[in-house]
Amino acid sequence: MNPQTLVAVNVGLPAIAALASLVLNDKRMRIGIVSLTSIVLIVSSILLYVGGGVEFSPAPVYGTAVLALDFALLAYFLYVGYRARSPQVLGLTLLQLLPVAYFEFIVKGAHVESVLVVDGLSTLLTLIINIVGSVVLIYGLSYMDEHEHHLHLESSRQGRFFFYMILLLGAMNGLVYSNSLIWLYFFWEVTTLCCYELIRHDGTEEAERNAVTALWMGLVGGVGFVAAMFVGYNAVHSIALTELMAAPQSQLLLIGFALMALAAFTKSAQFPFHSWLLGAMVAPTPVSALLHSSTMVNAGVYMLLRIAPAIQGASLTYVIALGGAVTFVVTSFLAIRQSVSKRVLAYSTIGNLGLIIMCIGLNTGLSYSAALTLLFFHSVAKGLLFMGAGVVENKIGSRSIEDWEGLLGRMPLTSMVMIIGMVSMFLPPFGMLIGKWVAVDAVASTPLLIGLPMVVMVALGSAATTFYYAKWLGFLTVLPNSLEKRKKESLEAPYKLALYTLLGLNILVSIGAALVVDDVVNPILAATYPQAVTTPGYAIDLGFTTFPVWPLWAAVLAVMLVGASVARSKGGALSPPYLGGENVADKPVTFMTTADSEVAAEVSGVYLVSQIDEGMIDRLAVGAGILIMTLLFLVVII
């Protein structure tokens, strides 16, 4: 199919489907709309990926429409700022509205040759957005029914919900195709809008408050974008990203890129802008699943991936790397401290994005490969984890990990999904670990002065990651009563479809990691970086070392199989745990104490509460973040 048509489908269809969902607020219609949209989006993302790149400009009327909608959007943000009594939102919106108006009506804009440019990076992002995003939409069908059932709503608000969910996918697609900064800025702002509206969906006081926080932080990014547009235009008299990228590096241009990096940090929730993503978890879980995996936070990473080749060699790029590395190591330790499932995952997202951003900042062929690999695998694994966590939350009515004790016995299906999802975040032979391995290699190959501090941060962050995931997955396996029989678990069809699809995908892409590198990562690199990773015999080869993917998978499967057969042949009677020999007969985890009274032993998770002072670390993180953001500009100016 014509790539131009596919681009139109990827951006236009979600917009239309979103409106349809809003207008036809009916369960059956919704299932139809979501299923159809998902199928078309998945197919068109694959076709676009296969079909390859294209550069073109849509008819001028679309440009006018984008502009009109942009002003409408800013006007709405002004209204929101007024309604929420938020000086930040008001101020930041005005800081965009006035310059954009000046630019469009006084300067009269600038002609852009190709408004939309679709290349390897855009098609990769489209794959992630459309496939993982669609799965989350389908998941949302079950989730929102249960969610609204719990809330006892009189009339369903799902029409509104899916409006913003589907719209977000379209806006993300538009964002990764835009070459004109005006268009890019527009889609950027639409994602901010969707994010704001989705976070406040449930309408509680907390939801409203967190949504406003997310909004003003998003608007900081918007201001950065507008400023970048001005600076860029002054530097090269063009607002086409391709022209900014092609121009020789100059101080003015680098300030423009620094502004874009600032915007990227807001979207990707890096220090000091991390709090909005933590607050976003008040929203229904499909929102988190979407924001954390395939959309929103990836917008920031995408921006950095986009501009990275243009800032190669500048000190700016290492400041970006530093920002990512600091975020990675600090959030990895903060994640240990969390006892709310979605908060652990949120910190994990912020941290992993930090790792990705560090890799982008190191700006070598190897580190860029690591960034793309991590981005790809993270999207799939994190989508899966959030969806699993949402199912658990709905079924047990709690977000606390403390209530996950022995979940494997109560919800074996979902628990297995969660366990495999967690393992895929930090252990071999899964894709995330391969990405992390390339990342360590990349950072170790960086000049010492930059590389060494970052190696230390990566080492510490990775160890902390192991800690918080391992303790969590272990807690799932605690059998509250070793003698109890396992229960059967039944899941609604959309849940099953969504969870198993992403689980299967997660495993398949990990097994085929070499293909991912060959077909997805390397073509993107080809344009700007020397190829750093080859795949002889489906292994990941860096020249100085090799990751044997398939032998490792074979070894792991062999161990599991032999282990299972040993377990079967030896077996063993279940016996109560050791309680100093004072076990009460027939009560498995109960011991006898003075005067024959019986006490049940309890266990709980480990959060290092007294060692990790979250409040203080958070304040330091904000301080460090502001410092790094200042540094972004200082290194360019000085």
Add this chain to the structure above:
Amino acid sequence: MDAASTIISLVLALATPLMGGVLAGVDRKLTARMQERVGPPLLQPFYDVIKLWAKKPMIASPLQPVLAFGYLGFALVAAGIVTFRQDLLLVLFVTALADICLTVAALSAKSPYSYLGARREFLSMLSYEPVMLLAYVAVFMVTGSFMVQGVLDYGKPLLLVLPAALVALQLVLIVEMKKSPFDVSGSGHAHQELVRGVYTELSGYTMALVEVGHWAKVATTLMVLSLFWAPNPVIGAAVGLTMFFISLVVDNSYPRLTWQRMLKTTWALGFTLIVLNIAALAAGGVI
């Protein structure tokens, strides 16, 4: 890789439990001598394991058998990565996989003591993994490769250029062997406040599997340490065995520290030593 060296690598990997078992026997003998006891026969650890294997199977959770085997299995895979001269980071990651099997096996039984041990085992991993990773990065900076093969090809003794990094790895070895002062998660012998820590709920054949897995792990780490004198395998082995012996002496000289002290010691001392080592090499123009 030709057939002969493949077979050698395979045999060597599968022999790690035997090497580790003999070393465990040496450990018990030497420890006994340091405490002015006679000590058991050299092969006592093997007799113990054989007896454990034959005991009536009892488990505290249905997941334990497969996880106990996982611990041994992944320890062997890690050994294989070394003997097939593959990536050192991979050894670290696969060893982590083995450790996760052990800790989850401990957590899967709702038992206060194994719970305590598992938590502390996580903290042990937190204290030695990053130091080990940084040490391997130092090896990479010197040799230009993360592969065991790369260290062999380097041709010169690493010990001469990375002595401080090796001292850091000595700390790592003590934590990994679960020796005092860092035997916080459970040690070779019972401690009344820990019972058997992370091993508490294992018995019979699951305990045997974990015991053999631990031997394989220790032997693998010693193999990696012996790479610090790669040009001459005999001196290399001597390096590994010396560090093993130092661990035993330390074990018998120091009482157990808290996990906080363990973390601070391994991080502060380990990182400082390795960073200083790298800095010195950079200043001297070696890397």
